[in-house]
């Protein structure tokens with residue numbers, strides 16, 4: 001039982017709140033998207049920097065090529081170096097990089113580092129440049145880091161006479177980038193932390209109502225149907241709370257009704273039994289054997305037994321109705337004929353009280369009903385009208401249709417029902433005047449049986465009544481029952 005009502009100790013270990021799950025999901029999403037965005041931004045910045053640097057370097061390389069192209073072709077190699085190398089050195093200082101100039105054979109005519117002068121230099125970029133292509137490349141050396149190589153051909157009168165190779169370190173770009181990356185990382189982690197805190201606070205606030213639900217459900221499980229859930233937010237939880245409160249109210253009502261019903265049944269059954277007991281005991285203690293007294297007492301006993309029988313029959317009918325909710329035997333029924341039959345059957349009862357029972361029907365009405373059950377519902381109401389009308393009164397039954405309804409009106413000029421009781425007369429065992437209706441043999445179950453039957457037919461019973469003037473009952477049954 002404990003396990004059903006709450007969370008068992010064992011389960012507590014596994015318990016992970018929805019809040020945490022949602023926060024982790026949010027964070028996962030945020031981290032993934034930030035990661036993607038950061039990588040993208042970082043790449044983009046690197047590309048922009050490098051492209052800028054490449055074009056800068058290429059411009060320089062072209063300027064150098066242009067300056068030295070006429071000296072490369074000098075016939076004497078030495079002379080060429082004398083002219084070319086100082087130019088290479090000058091520009092090399094300006095761009096803070098190395099410049100190597102080669103002639104069309106690949107022999108170095110200028111090297112700002114003076115390392116390869118006179119040697120043949122066959123670097124990929126140089127080879128490409130000697131073929132007429134401008135090319136750039138980035139290399140990552142262990143000792144120097146990132147280095148950009150750019151080579152351009154030197155052209156005189158449309159003839160390639162040599163090439164210039166410029167190599168500059170671009171470590172500064174990577175340093176800047178790593179600085180930017182650090183900033184991005186710092187901003188991202190701040191973002192993530194803020195999102196985590198805000199979403200946790202927000203979710204904590206949003207999920208507070210769940211705790212109230214759990215509390216209410218737990219106390220409901222313990223049999224307390226009074227715990228309502230109060231939620232002020234205007235969201236799904238509010239709807240849920242409204243539905244929950246409606247449900248708990250209904251349950252409370254059902255619980256009360258059930259208790260009341262059991263109490264009422266016991267009470268109602270006990271009354272005739274006590275009477276029988278009392279009557280038979282007084283008979284036993286009778287000394288004289290007056291047959292008339294015996295007969296009178298026996299008549300009373302028989303009446304009480306009948307009453308007991310009535311109550312039990314009606315209780316059984318109610319139980320059957322509860323059980324048979326789905327077994328309604330619908331038949332297309334000619335209501336005029338059904339009512340004629342009922343009125344004829346009840347005429348003797350009315351005549352006994354000199355009551356005029358009439359039936360009026362302006363139109364022929366055929367609808368789908370369970371004739372046996374509907375008959376019972378109508379009989380109960382006409383019987384009441386007769387029962388609660390004084391001698392020489394009037395009970396008028398009318399059949400007519402109005403919109404989608406087929407209406408059976410039962411109107412009497414009897415004692416009427418006080419306004420305060422109008423709502424209760426359909427409750428089980430309810431009687432306006434307990435003493436009087438017991439005398440008339442009422443059990444207080446008739447109207448609740450009628451109400452149930454009409455409800456099963458998707459209809460309603462309405463009442464109008466004025467005390468001392470009479471009552472009108474309207475049995476309304478839809479003429480298009482949805483099966």
Ligand SMILES: Nc1ncnc2c1ncn2[C@@H]1O[C@H](COP(=O)(O)OP(=O)(O)O)[C@@H](O)[C@H]1O
Pocket residue numbers: 380384385386388389412414415416417425426430431432433437441442443444445446447448471
């Ligand atoms: N036509 C009526 N006129 C006056 N009172 C009525 C009428 N019909 C029903 N009532 C009141 O409603 C109560 C409930 O009716 P019902 O369920 O049929 O029980 P009962 O067995 O007492 O007839 C009755 O006890 C009576 O007080």
Ligand SMILES: [Mg+2]
Pocket residue numbers: 380383384442443444445446447
């Ligand atoms: Mg009755």
